[in-house]
Amino acid sequence: MKTISIVIPTFNEEPNIIPLYESIVSCLHNSLQDYSYEILFIDNKSRDNTRNNIEILCGKDKNVKAIFNIKNFGQFSSPYYGITQAKGDCVIMMCADFQDPVEMIPVFINEWEKGNKVICAIKKTSKEKGITYFLRSCYYKAIKKMSNVDQIEHFTGFGLYDRSFVDILRSLDDPTPFLRGIVAEYASDHIEIPYEQQKRRAGKTHNNFFSLYDAAMLSFTSYTKVGLRIATLAGFLASIVAFIITLIYLVMKLIFWERFTAGTTPILIGVFLMGGIQLFFIGLMGEYIMTINSRVIKRPLVIEEKRINFIENK
Numbered sequence: 391m392k393t394i395s396i397v398i399p400t401f402n403e404e405p406n407i408i409p410l411y412e413s414i415v416s417c418l419h420n421s422l423q424d425y426s427y428e429i430l431f432i433d434n435k436s437r438d439n440t441r442n443n444i445e446i447l448c449g450k451d452k453n454v455k456a457i458f459n460i461k462n463f464g465q466f467s468s469p470y471y472g473i474t475q476a477k478g479d480c481v482i483m484m485c486a487d488f489q490d491p492v493e494m495i496p497v498f499i500n501e502w503e504k505g506n507k508v509i510c511a512i513k514k515t516s517k518e519k520g521i522t523y524f525l526r527s528c529y530y531k532a533i534k535k536m537s538n539v540d541q542i543e544h545f546t547g548f549g550l551y552d553r554s555f556v557d558i559l560r561s562l563d564d565p566t567p568f569l570r571g572i573v574a575e576y577a578s579d580h581i582e583i584p585y586e587q588q589k590r591r592a593g594k595t596h597n598n599f600f601s602l603y604d605a606a607m608l609s610f611t612s613y614t615k616v617g618l619r620i621a622t623l624a625g626f627l628a629s630i631v632a633f634i635i636t637l638i639y640l641v642m643k644l645i646f647w648e649r650f651t652a653g654t655t656p657i658l659i660g661v662f663l664m665g666g667i668q669l670f671f672i673g674l675m676g677e678y679i680m681t682i683n684s685r686v687i688k689r690p691l692v693i694e695e696k697r698i699n700f701i702e703n704k
Contacts, residue, residue, distance in 0.1 A: 393426045394418070394499065395478030399469040400444070401434040401462065403486040407443040411454065413492045421496040430455045431486075432472035432692075434462040448698045456698040463692045469547060470567040471691040474560045481551045487590040490548040494585055498550040501581060507552040508573060508580035513544040516587040541574050542582070549573075549583075565688045620671075628667050 396414060400407065411429065418427050431444045433456065447454045457475060459468060473481050480502050484490040494511060501509050547569045551559070558576055559567075573580060 391424065391426050392480075393428060393478040394422065394495075395476035395481045396427065396429045396495070397469065397472040397476055397481055397483045398429065398431050398486050399434065399465075399472060399483075400431055400436060400440050400486045402436045402438050402440060404436070404438040404440045404443060406486050406488060407431070407440060408447065410486055410488065410492075411447050411451075413488075414495070415451075417492050417495055422499060425499070426453070428453050428455055428476065428478060430457070430472055430476050432457045432459070432468055432475075434459050434464075434468045445698065452699055455700055457692075458695045458697070459692045460695045461693075466567060466569065467691040470559065470569055473551065473556060473569075476556065479553050481553075481556055482549070483551070484548050485546075489588050489590055490546075491585060491588060494548075494583070497583060501583065502550055502552065506581050508555050508577035509550040510542055510545045510573065510580050510582050511548040511585050512542070512582045513546065513587045514584035540578070542570060542580075545570050545573070545582075547573075563688075565691065567691070620674075624667060624671065 398410070414429060418425070429447075429451075431447075431454070433441055433444065435458075441456075441458060444454075444456045448456050457472065462468075463471075469483060473483055480499070482495060482498055484492075490511070498509050498511075555577060559569075559572065562572070564572070
């Protein structure tokens with residue numbers, strides 16, 4: 391009997407844990423009776439009763455497993471680590487807030503049984519705010535054009551991964567994994583299934599400007615060189631402009647020595663222009679350096695506080 395692993399990253403999802411478990415189990419019992427299952431919750435140090443609810447589920451259903459991290463390791467490392475710890479023949483990752491429809495699970499399994507190793511759920515429509523969806527669309531199109539890897543638009547990680555692909559994820563040993571980019575790079579034969587993203591069932595979203603910016607910059611610095619190329623080109627062009635302004639200023643000063651009263655204005659304009667350009671690109675290069683630094687240090691993806699219902703101890 392094949393085993394389906396369902397990985398659910400959590401952070402302060404107290405009202406959603408038990409309803410989500412009940413919905414998943416109902417779906418599995420009704421549509422996928424010929425499969426065994428495990429449901430793996432990996433919690434990023436929730437501050438509410440999320441862990442208590444998970445422990446309740448682990449106590450009454452041994453197919454429910456849990457990994458509790460010692461701290462919040464972020465929105466990328468924890469889900470990635472959870473996928474690599476799942477033991478099923480296939481792994482489905484989904485969020486804990488019901489935005490990823492449970493009804494998609496049988497659809498994934500059906501496509502998997504046809505021989506597809508990686509199945510990506512693509513948000514064709516969303517019940518989130520229209521402006522948010524529009525900005526995401528602009529971001530995906532921009533990163534797709536700039537990247538040397540054909541990025542997948544509106545893919546959040548929700549989908550199915552065959553055991554063979556999970557083994558690839560485990561072998562990468564990437565301390566700052568960006569799952570969406572890795573899937574685009576190493577699963578070029580993936581299939582895409584459209585779905586409508588639902589509204590969050592309960593609780594508040596944990597995404598804010600800083601988390602979204604972090605996601606954008608991780609993909610930008612991991613899969614594009616365009617930032618550094620732009621910095622080089624802009625620096626070169628700014629140098630030419632500054633040289634021309636300096637030359638014109640010198641010529642005007644020599645020809646109209648007595649009548650030329652521009653003073654230091656052109657110099658100040660040039661200094662502020664060059665300073666602004668330099669500061670912008672120093673910051674941009676800093677983003678690349680931070681990504682490099684994270685990879686060189688090679689800290690573990692997560693550090694576990696404890697795990698529940700795993701046969702082996704870790």
